[in-house]
Amino acid sequence: MQFNINGQTHEVEADIRTSLLDLLRDHLNLTGSKKGCDHGQCGACTVLVNGRRINSCLALAVMHQDDAITTIEGVGEAGRPMQQAFVDHDAFQCGFCTSGQICSALGMVGEVKAGWPSLVTADLEATAVLTPEEARERMSGNICRCAAYPNIIDAVMDATGDGR
Amino acid sequence: MTKTPNSVTMDESAERIILDRGVQGLVGKSVARIEGPLKTSGRADYANDTKLDGAAYGFVLTSEISLGRIKAIDVAAARSAAGVLAVIVDHPLLPSDGSAGNASLKRVPRDLPEVDSYGQAIGIVVAESFEAARSAARLVRVDYDEREGRYDTTRHLEDVEHEPKGGLIPDIKRGDIDAVMASAPVTLDITYTTPHYFPAAMEPHATVATWTGDGVEIHSSLQLLKTARAMIAASLDLDLSKVRVLAPYVGGGFGGKTGTGPEVILAAIASKETGRPVKVALTRRQTAHLVHHRADTHQRIRIACDDEGHILGIGHNSIVSQKAGRSFIEPVSLGTLAMYKGEARSFTQSAVRLNIPVAGAVRAPGEAVGSLALETAMDELAERFGMDPIAFRKLNEPEKDPLRGSPFSTRRLVDCYDEGARRFGWDRRNPTPGEVRDGEWLVGMGMAAATRINLLQESHARVSLRLDGGALVETDMTDIGTGTYTILAQIAGEMLGLPIDRIEVRLGDTNLPPSSGSGGSFGAASSGSSVALACETIIAELARRMDVSPDQLVLKDGVATARNVQSSLVDLLDGDDIAAEGVIKPGKTARAYSQAAHGAQFAEVGVNAVTGEVRVRRMLAVFDCGRILNARTARNQAIGGMIWGISYALHEEAVVDKRTGAFVTRDLAEYHVPVSADVPAVEAYFIEDPDRHANPLGVKGIGELGNAGAGAAVTNAIYNACGVRVRDFPMTLDKILAGLGPV
Structure with missing residues (x-):
């Protein structure tokens, strides 16, 4: 199988049952993405596929051979303000969910920019604005058992400036 | 030099x-965490991120019954499956369970072919890939002689073991609580119940084991390396010098990694047998049975007062469950021992023996669940006297340890009440339940005291x-x-x-x-x-x-x-x-002074008058935990604990199938923990009073103080909002709805 991950092409011989998460971790040593549940329930494995956030544990690797995959190791300049905001706001404790939180936040910002509403968006026709309430809702697919949630939301709001 | x-x-x-x-x-x-850049870039290596050439993958085999004996295991199909290196089910050192952090155990339990709880370890499949190992594990056929077990605490409340061996605190009785209860003008006698809880760290337990000669190197998710090393050495019949344990980054513990789990020993055995480094990660669903949980509790709280509200006697008598033969007993009354005045005192923990997975220490053993009951009871009593809950607590604030008579090392609880009340705006609370409305939401405020013993x-x-x-x-x-x-x-x-x-x-x-x-x-x-x-x-x-x-x-x-x-x-x-x-x-200061950290927790909630849904609107706490070393990380730990309080009040419940003894809430879709949308503004403040009796730094523990009392602040706020008192945790909306009046 052939993959485009973090801007690099990888040829991998892997079991057809391999999830995208296990491909990253077991075959490419990209262990930043974590396996917290393997059921799409916790978000620790979140990566970006063509800029959109997905739970990589719920995706078979073989399905994503034609996609541009970005992991925490490859977020680069675009991810740096979010990474720094997480450090500044102490938006983690143990750090196990953090790669997923950051990738999820980056993908979420893209969704807001694209005008996608969320469950708490009052006006579906208006330009989407990332308020703390919106951020809380949109980041709720990522569990943090240490419960650094208030800091995570502060970091996300800080890194996204005025929230637009 | x-x-x-x-x-x-x-x-x-x-x-x-x-x-x-x-x-x-x-x-x-x-100060920002010095390892922050590693954790925010995916470069902090947790146990299962350990990079070793030629690693094989282990998948733990687990029992599908709770009680019985394995008659036979058919591994032929698994052994011949593609990519399989070994199926190990008859090794003499095979563990059946984890130590659950129990100091009295010399090594992890090794009871095969007996099965004494659902999902216990019975062996391991090792393969070239995770996919092959998982697939082969499904091909293993186990034939059991199954026996009927005991799985339901509530069915066995009359059949308890008093003062069970291995309890962290002995039964304590001073004065005659029964007589005081019979003669006092105002009394409260209520039983509160809490469910089983999982620690549910984000990182499922994982171990990577590799041998060099006759020594083994274990990369694992563990909280206590010194005891784990001794446990591993004894479990593998090795000299201590032959075992090296590494855990540079651990993805959360919450007590659940204080023990040595069977996956640690299985990884070592599998690596030895195959001559390869072996990675073994528990699946999330396996952690329900192979990691210890916090026991469910039945807590009888008795408080007797005189006419003015002075406590004359206090009883906190609990029944908790534990797996047969295991000895950690949740010390439910720990936080009650020195909390309030009262001459007559009765504190006991009794055990119901069940055939379910082992219970152990989870974040703030004792206080986390004890405070849910005690601090709700205090709220109920304050209301009976028509007193403000803070005033009632202050009236019963002891000058010295009311049990041991020793001085407190430091105790700034009253200052925590006052500063918390001021910061939170407690004076705006309407003491009559159900009177504050915001659209279809009933709004209320609650508070609770927090305490956690201080250790060195x-x-x-x-x-x-x-x-x-x-x-x-x-x-x-x-x-x-x-x-x-x-x-x-x-x-x-x-x-x-x-x-x-x-x-x-x-x-x-x-x-x-x-x-x-x-x-x-x-x-x-x-x-x-x-x-x-x-x-x-x-x-x-x-x-x-x-x-x-x-x-x-x-x-x-x-x-x-x-x-x-x-x-x-x-x-x-x-x-x-x-x-x-x-x-x-x-040393001696641990006995000469009564040492604990303290705090005051406040919560404001909205209860939906139509659906009974609860939304926590804000939380605030002021803590007294000695000298603060890092304001940023201390606050983070404190608010994390407070959010555990929200969780214990509203969300978490590990449910045992009463027919089979298996946990049915095995994953994070069924076992509910808070997410961002459940968590509003949370503020934590500290009163810094260095405790020179505790240690040379003057610090006291923070990590477990935050969740003590936090849940009761939430449920007391629910009562203030809507007048419904639920005494069976968690306070899910069905229980609240049953008490709400017609819309």
Whole structure:
């Protein structure tokens, strides 16, 4: 199988049952993405596929051979303000969910920019604005058992400036 | 050069706080975690991220019954499956269960072919890939002789073991609570129940084992490396020197990693048998049965008062469950022992023996669940007297430990009440339930007291002042998200007068000096004291070299100043590192003073008048936990604990199938923990009062204080909002709805 991950092409011989998460971790040593549940329930494995956030544990690797995959190791300049905001706001404790939180936040910002509403968006026709309430809702697919949630939301709001 | 260890036993209170000599200005500040850049870029390697060439994958085989005997295991199909290296089901050292952090166990249980709880380990499949191992595990056929077991605590409340062996606290009876209850004018006698809880750390337990000759190296997710190493050595019949355990990063513990799990031993056996490094990660669903949980509790609270509200007697008598033959007993009344006045006192823990997975210590064993009952009861009583809940607590605030008679080391609980009330706006609370409305939401405020005993454990650390002008801190301590890397760097930097970026901290390796490990909120006090004591020896040596006394020496930014003479630390090293070891041990001050951390928790909630849904609107707490080492990480730990309180009040419940003894809420879709949308603004503040009776740093534990009392603040707010008192946790909307009036 052939993959485009973090801007690099990888040829991998892997079991057809391999999830995208296990491909990253077991075959490419990209262990930043974590396996917290393997059921799409916790978000620790979140990566970006063509800029959109997905739970990589719920995706078979073989399905994503034609996609541009970005992991925490490859977020680069675009991810740096979010990474720094997480450090500044102490938006983690143990750090196990953090790669997923950051990738999820980056993908979420893209969704807001694209005008996608969320469950708490009052006006579906208006330009989407990332308020703390919106951020809380949109980041709720990522569990943090240490419960650094208030800091995570502060970091996300800080890194996204005025929230637009 | 290496100096002799600086060892201090806390037989006497510290004359001064050891950190006060420092002028670097690091301790107490809001300092970013030094490992933050690694954790935010995916470069912090947790156990299962360990990169070893040629690693094979293990998948743990687990029992599908709760009680019985394995008659036969058919592994033929699994062994012949593609990619399978080994199916190990008859090795003499195979573990059947984890130690669950139980200090009385010499090694992990090894009871096969007996099965005594659902999902226990019965072997392991090893394969070239995770996919092959998981697939082959499904081909293993097990034939059982199954027996009927006991799985439901409520069915066996009449058949309890009193003062069970292995309880953390003995039964305590003073005066005659029954007589006081019979004669007092105002009494409360209510039983509260809490469910089983999972620690549910984000990182499922994982181990990577590899052998070099006859020694084994274990990369694992563990909180206490010293005890894990001994447990692993005994379980594998190895000499201690043959076992090295590494855990540089641990993805959360919450008590669940205080033990040594069967996956650790299975990985070592599998690696030995296959001659390959072997990775074994529990699946999330396996953690429900292979990691210890917090026992369910039935708590009878009795409080007798005189007409003015003075407590005359207090009883906290509990029944908790535990697996047959295992000895950790949730110390439910721990936080009640010294909390309020009252001459008559009765505190007991009894056990119902079940055939379910083992119970063990989860974040704030005792206080976390005990405070749900006690602090709800206090709220109920305050209302009976028509008193403000804070005024009622203040009326019953003891001047000294009401049980032991010993002085409190420090206790600023009343200040926590006052500052918390002021910051929260408690004076705006309407004491009559159901009167504050915001659209279809009923709004209420609640509060509760928080307490958590303060502990100290023996801990060793080595500090080296190096030729490059920096310092190295080494100890086998773990950082499970608690901020250990950062606070130890701050302490060393403060003591030695070095900026934080000149301090390197190495943790999580049993080749380093043995520490307290992480648990019981004793980590910062214990490991931090050992680091400061090691620094003291280095300072004494630097002073000797400058021909002054240590008190005359001022260290800042890598420069030593004394009597108008300045020297860089590098020059003073004279071509060789100075290394020193510090050792702290608990001593007589632990008994001479009643030691605990305290706090006051406040919550505002909205209860939907139509659906019974609860939304926590804000939380605020003020804590007294001695000297604060890092304002940023301390606050984070505190608010994390408070959110656990929201969770215990509203969300978490590990449900046992009463027919089979299996947990049915095995994953994070069924076992509910809060997400961002459940968590509003949460504020935490500290009253800093260094406790020189506790340890040389003057700190007290934070990690478990935050969740003590937090859940009761939420449920008391629910009562204030809508007048519904639920005494069976969690307070899910069905229970609230049943008590709400017609819309």
